[in-house]
Amino acid sequence: MxxxxxxxxxxxxxxxxxxxxxxxxxxxxxxxxxxxxxxxxxxxxxxxxxxxxxxxxxxxxxxxxxxxxxxxxxxxxxxxxxxxxxxxxxxxxxxxxxxxxxxxxxxxxxxxxxxxxxxxxxxxxxxxxxxxxxxxxxxxxxxxxxxxxxxxxxxxxxxxxxxxxxxxxxxxxxxxxxxxxxxxxxxxxxxxxxxxxxxxxxxxxxxANPGHALRLTKRLLREGQDMKLGPLLELSAAYQALAHHTADHEEAVNAFLEKRSPRFGNR
The missing domain is CATH 3.90.226.10 (2-enoyl-CoA Hydratase; Chain A, domain 1)
Structure with missing residues (x-):
């Protein structure tokens, strides 16, 4: 074929x-x-x-x-x-x-x-x-x-x-x-x-979720299979700091507080 x-x-x-x-x-x-x-x-x-x-x-x-x-x-x-x-x-x-x-x-x-x-x-x-x-x-x-x-x-x-x-x-x-x-x-x-x-x-x-959060979360799940808790927490803190400074995080928080559907833009 x-x-x-x-x-x-x-x-x-x-x-x-x-x-x-x-x-x-x-x-x-x-x-x-x-x-x-x-x-x-x-x-x-x-x-x-x-x-x-x-x-x-x-x-x-x-x-x-x-x-x-x-x-x-x-x-x-x-x-x-x-x-x-x-x-x-x-x-x-x-x-x-x-x-x-x-x-x-x-x-x-x-x-x-x-x-x-x-x-x-x-x-x-x-x-x-x-x-x-x-x-x-x-x-x-x-x-x-x-x-x-x-x-x-x-x-x-x-x-x-x-x-x-x-x-x-x-x-x-x-x-x-x-x-x-x-x-x-x-x-x-x-x-x-x-x-x-x-x-x-x-x-x-x-x-339906923000793309950056999906990718970072998947990476944490994969890396966590072989890491001890301490190093995984360090990696989680670094990824979380990145996520907090994205436009999609701000949009998610605002949509939650305003009781509306979020409009994500992969930003």
């Missing part, structure tokens, strides 16, 4: 990004796919008018991870010596979690079908995860005799906890939406026909 891997649609302050290889179950199987994701993240961070991003998949799958046929054939991103493969992982698919980690805009994964291997990890890189009924989730690398190579061993325990992450990763077994909801892996399950509308409604609630 030709054309871009990412279909990007913009509606005001919200971008919907669709992985567009349904015939391949949206597997991340080519260097150019990775480059598209990196470029989008960089462009989104540079765009102060963008306040929320929805990530979903075309067709029946969210993302099937890597291309298993390419693994068998030692082709594509799986071609080469162990040394070559190590560098290809570092310079290739591992750039996705780094790019999404640095993306300042809040992200919502609208999981329309199976999220398997690197596909589950991609969903875990997003800030919010909403799934349609019938979606499946598997950290299934071990079933193919490999390990989570794109950050899953760091991402998944921070979302579902060490014990559940170990169970998912060491068995490689898939879980359904009921279990995923119980684990805290997803926040909501909706009928398939309501998935994007639900994700957009959440994105609109996010985008």
């Amino acid at each position: 030709s054309g871009p891997f990412l279909i990007i649609e913009r509606e005001n302050a919200i971008a919907t990004v669709t992985l567009n290889r349904p015939s391949e179950r949206n597997a991340i199987s080519r260097p150019e796919y990775i480059e598209e994701i990196r470029n989008f993240c960089a462009d989104a961070t540079r765009d102060p008018s963008l306040k929320a991003v929805i990530v979903t998949g075309a067709g029946s799958a969210f993302c099937a991870g890597g291309n298993v046929k390419d693994m068998r054939d030692k082709a594509g991103i799986f071609e080469g010596s162990p040394y070559t493969l190590r560098n290809r992982y570092r310079d290739g698919i591992q750039q996705i979690p780094l790019a999404l980690y640095e993306l300042e805009v809040p992200t919502i994964a609208a999981i329309n079908g199976p999220a398997i291997g690197a596909g589950l990890d991609l969903a875990c890189m997003c800030d919010v995860r909403i799934a349609s009924q019938g979606a499946l989730f598997a950290e299934s690398f071990v079933k193919l005799g490999i390990v989570p190579g794109d950050g899953g061993a760091w991402l998944l325990p921070r979302i579902v906890g060490n014990a559940r992450a170990a169970l998912m990763t060491l068995t490689g077994d898939a879980i359904d939406t009921t279990t995923a909801l119980d684990y805290g892996l997803i926040s909501q399950v909706v009928p398939p026909e309501n998935l994007l509308a639900t994700a957009r409604a959440v994105a609109q609630r996010i985008a």
Whole structure:
């Protein structure tokens, strides 16, 4: 299938990004796919008018991870010596979690079908995860005799906890939406026909807030995963000082006191 891997649609302050290889179950199987994701993240961070991003998949799958046929054939991103493969992982698919980690805009994964291997990890890189009924989730690398190579061993325990992450990763077994909801892996399950509308409604609630506050808050949440309380409080104080001297903060306070809806201008 030709054309871009990412279909990007913009509606005001919200971008919907669709992985567009349904015939391949949206597997991340080519260097150019990775480059598209990196470029989008960089462009989104540079765009102060963008306040929320929805990530979903075309067709029946969210993302099937890597291309298993390419693994068998030692082709594509799986071609080469162990040394070559190590560098290809570092310079290739591992750039996705780094790019999404640095993306300042809040992200919502609208999981329309199976999220398997690197596909589950991609969903875990997003800030919010909403799934349609019938979606499946598997950290299934071990079933193919490999390990989570794109950050899953760091991402998944921070979302579902060490014990559940170990169970998912060491068995490689898939879980359904009921279990995923119980684990805290997803926040909501909706009928398939309501998935994007639900994700957009959440994105609109996010985008109703000042852009600078959203970006600084997301950064605090991410940095707080690995910081002690003292350094996080220092960072919070610095970010708060910046936020207090923005026009949107003044507008929010005035609107609250005047009992009216705020009119933010990303200032």
